[in-house]
Amino acid sequence: MLHAQPLTPQTLALCDTTLRDGEQTAGVAFSLSEKRAIAHALDCAGVAEIEVGIAAMGWNEVAEIRAVVAEIQRAAPVVWCRLRMNDLDMAQKTGVKRVHFAAPTSTAQLEGKLRVDRDWILRETAELVYCATQRGLEVSVGAEDASRTDPDFLIRLAEVAKAAGAIRFRLADTLGLLDPLGAYRLVSHLVSKIELPIEMHAHNDFGMATANTIMAAHAGATHLSVTVNGLGERAGNAALEEVGAALEAGGMHTGIDLTALHPLSDIVARASGRALPVQKPITGALVFAHESGIHVDAILKRADTYEDPRCAPERFGRERQIVIGKHSGAAGLCAALSEAGLPSSTEIAAQLKPLLRAHAIRTKRPANADDLRRMVARLTRASAQE
Numbered sequence: 335m336l337h338a339q340p341l342t343p344q345t346l347a348l349c350d351t352t353l354r355d356g357e358q359t360a361g362v363a364f365s366l367s368e369k370r371a372i373a374h375a376l377d378c379a380g381v382a383e384i385e386v387g388i389a390a391m392g393w394n395e396v397a398e399i400r401a402v403v404a405e406i407q408r409a410a411p412v413v414w415c416r417l418r419m420n421d422l423d424m425a426q427k428t429g430v431k432r433v434h435f436a437a438p439t440s441t442a443q444l445e446g447k448l449r450v451d452r453d454w455i456l457r458e459t460a461e462l463v464y465c466a467t468q469r470g471l472e473v474s475v476g477a478e479d480a481s482r483t484d485p486d487f488l489i490r491l492a493e494v495a496k497a498a499g500a501i502r503f504r505l506a507d508t509l510g511l512l513d514p515l516g517a518y519r520l521v522s523h524l525v526s527k528i529e530l531p532i533e534m535h536a537h538n539d540f541g542m543a544t545a546n547t548i549m550a551a552h553a554g555a556t557h558l559s560v561t562v563n564g565l566g567e568r569a570g571n572a573a574l575e576e577v578g579a580a581l582e583a584g585g586m587h588t589g590i591d592l593t594a595l596h597p598l599s600d601i602v603a604r605a606s607g608r609a610l611p612v613q614k615p616i617t618g619a620l621v622f623a624h625e626s627g628i629h630v631d632a633i634l635k636r637a638d639t640y641e642d643p644r645c646a647p648e649r650f651g652r653e654r655q656i657v658i659g660k661h662s663g664a665a666g667l668c669a670a671l672s673e674a675g676l677p678s679s680t681e682i683a684a685q686l687k688p689l690l691r692a693h694a695i696r697t698k699r700p701a702n703a704d705d706l707r708r709m710v711a712r713l714t715r716a717s718a719q720e
């Protein structure tokens with residue numbers, strides 16, 4: 335029977351790939367100024383690494399990577415490559431000292447995409463990693479589609495990569511097929527067999543990228559691949575803000591400034607043209623909003639009744655909102671009436687409730703101070719006519 339152990343406090347490196355896998359989101363393309371702003375904000379937020387792009391896309395991309403890297407003071411920039419000498423040559427033109435080679439490993443990828451066998455992958459990986467290290471670069475290797483690959487081949491590839499000089503081995507759940515138990519089992523097994531540090535790169539096709547990434551950390555992965563707002567191919571990748579916040583809540587160190595996540599998320603939402611769902615954990619507009627009467631009553635008495643300090647708004651530089659709507663009770667209503675400068679009592683609150691519920695159903699939005707003013711005026715007129 336498998337039990338995930340609580341993580342012992344240690345530092346986990348968050349490796350952001352918003353500018354690479356994030357920009358691979360169908361329909362997303364960043365301008366140079368947007369890339370620079372994202373890189374700067376990621377660096378300030380404290381990520382360990384920033385995958386800055388794919389140099390093999392051409393000379394313009396090489397020039398842009400150079401300009402983006404100039405924004406980065408603390409994080410290590412990384413250029414992504416296929417198993418191709420030309421990709422390495424182009425990566426070198428960026429001046430970046432860290433390159434990552436993605437090695438497809440599953441039968442579907444080998445036969446269907448590259449039309450090569452496993453020996454080809456091992457040979458190319460060895461040659462390219464060795465060549466890159468001889469050129470003074472630091473190299474990581476990724477197993478693309480690792481979750482559909484025979485684990486023994488992953489171990490063999492990691493051995494070859496290590497022997498050729500690689501510093502890390504990335505496991506990509508390229509199609510987002512793992513579940514948390516599967517992620518834990520796979521990473522635990524590989525951690526016990528592979529001598530390189532392991533990085534988890536999870537996709538979100540079944541909505542489990544964050545959970546899988548956390549379970550990979552529990553199983554011994556030291557590096558976690560993430561994107562801001564969970565951008566990325568198809569359903570996206572593990573979200574930086576979710577992974578960072580969850581690890582920190584669990585007592586892990588990520589080096590992330592939690593108060594930087596909301597502004598960072600906003601920059602990426604604008605640049606990607608992908609508005610953030612209001613309920614997106616940590617950064618969504620309404621994730622620190624409370625409406626239900628029982629919750630609001632309790633929170634006004636003591637905040638930790640429904641806001642644990644590990645996930646309280648101030649931890650992320652954000653503010654709590656009390657929303658007045660269909661489920662409001664007397665305590666929340668009285669507070670809102672006082673704040674709006676209106677007469678406030680439990681009797682008034684009781685009279686307001688039916689009006690408020692009708693308003694919420696009709697307008698599909700919370701009531702603001704003007705709405706409350708109108709409702710109180712209506713009650714006053716009605717009682718004057720009695």
Ligand SMILES: CC(=O)SCCNC(=O)CCNC(=O)[C@H](O)C(C)(C)COP(=O)(O)OP(=O)(O)OC[C@H]1O[C@@H](n2cnc3c(N)ncnc32)[C@H](O)[C@@H]1OP(=O)(O)O
Pocket residue numbers: 355358388390391392415416417418436437438447448478508567
């Ligand atoms: C899982 C992932 O996220 S992988 C990263 C995916 N990211 C991207 O594709 C974004 C950027 N890509 C591009 O701009 C282009 O695809 C380029 C510049 C890389 C290549 O463009 P093109 O030369 O026009 O090739 P095209 O995109 O049609 O096909 C990809 C080629 O790369 C090959 N390839 C794919 N992955 C790998 C790999 N890891 N190692 C070696 N070759 C690879 C394919 O087999 C194909 O080669 P072929 O043309 O000889 O059949």
Ligand SMILES: O=C(O)CCC(=O)C(=O)O
Pocket residue numbers: 355434435436437475476477478479504506507508509535537
């Ligand atoms: O970088 C890698 O190693 C894998 C590429 C990737 O983004 C993926 O497989 O999802």
